Amino acid sequence: MDLAIAAETPLQDDVRDMVSALNAHMIPLTPREFQFQLTVEQMAEPSVTVFVARNGDGNAVGMASLKEHGEGLGEVKRMFTKPEVRGQRVGSALLQQVEQRARDRGLSRLVLETGEAPGFEVAWRIYERSGFTQCGAVLDYPDSGYSRFYEKKFA
Template sequence: MAVTIAVESPLQDEVRALIAELNEVLLTLSPPEACYHLTVEQMAEPGVTVWIARDEGGVVVGCGALKRHSAATGEVKRMYTRPQWQGRGIGRAILAEIVAAAEADGIGELVLETGDRHPAAWAIYEKAGFIRCGPVLDYPQSPYSIFYQKQLGRASSAA
């Protein structure tokens, strides 16, 4: 079954339900103090772009977001694919959209924080060229967090 990925508002009921589902999943894997969720309202703020994956019937099956912290730094946020859709390349496709948008914006570096119990996510990030690093932005060092960064083409070739 084909999936489409497009920039959409997170302020839709279907997307709110997907984000609530994501939050529930994350809270089963990490303590609340180690979960750094953006609310759907925060996802709708200027400087944040949200991609939504939908199946052929228009049902929301996944999401991801780019949060711009500065002209130089962007953050990958809210990456999630519903369990029954995992393993079909949806996360990779959403991440590719995020990376392409960041490069088009001239962002030089993408960073992210993910949990210590998310090996499928690590594989997606690492295959996309992200490398593990220490804490990024204002995230604290935590045994529950894994951090990644990726230098983007335009900035690294201009340096």
């Protein structure tokens, strides 16, 4: 697949559509009070970099974000690939872009929160194949049993 990944504004209709699709996918998997979703407007804040994957026709097929928290800490947020490209390593390519931006910005650690329920297995595989390891609760997320936490430290 011909794929281009670049940092883009989330304030575009095709990115908004992906955020809506991601939210729709997540809502039945985890109780709503344990879902920690950034809105498109929050994704447009200066502390967040949004990467968009586009196919050869220029259509958005995936996204991932890096949220910087200061003191060398970054967080992976809003990872999503459209169903028609799943299994083609688009998520891994997006995660590599997030990691490279984190390194370029001098961050020493990336963390993330994802679901702990059936339906999240593909996400776990992507993170684990990319060298993330499970850890305890991060940032201000509750250790509710509905979340799984990962981290990756940079040397």
